[in-house]
Amino acid sequence: MASLQPRLDEFKKAFESGAPPYSAPHEAIETMHRATAELKASGLENIALNVGDRAPEFSLFNQDHVKVNSAGLLRQGPMVVSFFRGHW
Amino acid sequence: MMELEALQEIDSEVRALGGRIVALTPERERYTRNVHKKLNLTFDILTDLHLKTAEQFRLVFALPDYLRDLYRSFGSTLDRFHDEPEYRLPMPARYVIDKEGIIRAADVNADYTIRPEPSEAVRLLRTLRA
Numbered sequence: 001m002a003s004l005q006p007r008l009d010e011f012k013k014a015f016e017s018g019a020p021p022y023s024a025p026h027e028a029i030e031t032m033h034r035a036t037a038e039l040k041a042s043g044l045e046n047i048a049l050n051v052g053d054r055a056p057e058f059s060l061f062n063q064d065h066v067k068v069n070s071a072g073l074l075r076q077g078p079m080v081v082s083f084f085r086g087h088w
Numbered sequence: 089m090m091e092l093e094a095l096q097e098i099d100s101e102v103r104a105l106g107g108r109i110v111a112l113t114p115e116r117e118r119y120t121r122n123v124h125k126k127l128n129l130t131f132d133i134l135t136d137l138h139l140k141t142a143e144q145f146r147l148v149f150a151l152p153d154y155l156r157d158l159y160r161s162f163g164s165t166l167d168r169f170h171d172e173p174e175y176r177l178p179m180p181a182r183y184v185i186d187k188e189g190i191i192r193a194a195d196v197n198a199d200y201t202i203r204p205e206p207s208e209a210v211r212l213l214r215t216l217r218a
Contacts, residue, residue: 083182
């Protein structure tokens with residue numbers, strides 16, 4: 001199985017090189033670094049739910065507009081839950 | 089996107105261990121449908137509209153003004169994708185939750201370019217089963 005982090009590192013390197021296909025301007029990269037550093041410094045990641053906490057229940061629509069309920073899934077077994085920002 | 093692809097690679101192992109993967113995003117269904125199809129995913133992407141669930145996991149932050157402007161200039165308009173005029177996002181996070189609803193692994197990183205290996209989740213599911 002290929003590892004995820006090396007792929008992310010490779011993407012980051014290509015993006016931050018400023019070369020095509022991304023051709024990211026230097027100032028844009030600086031801005032993104034600043035925002036990440038500020039979020040890191042805010043300590044917000046330390047207040048997120050953590051190991052030992054009870055996971056909140058959710059009931060949300062999937063890609064086919066079918067309601068999916070976390071309690072229903074957990075009745076069958078454990079769950080891996082990933083939060084991501086989006087396709088962009 | 090790379091997170092989703094990496095999760096897809098472990099989906100059959102997770103299922104074999106009795107578990108399920110779900111990915112939550114604030115994006116509207118018209119976008120989750122496209123991504124799901126494009127990546128041929130076999131697990132669900134759930135729309136956490138207005139970040140209600142992400143808020144309960146305490147993962148939500150608002151983009152600073154200068155970053156909003158930058159994303160807008162790239163064409164990433166969150167008000168359109170997420171119906172999110174305040175430009176809030178979830179911090180990238182991956183949780184493993186056991187059958188009793190207790191969090192057994194939590195990886196939250198303010199830096200979205202750093203993610204844990206999906207194989208770690210598989211390893212944990214194996215020990216939960218043992």
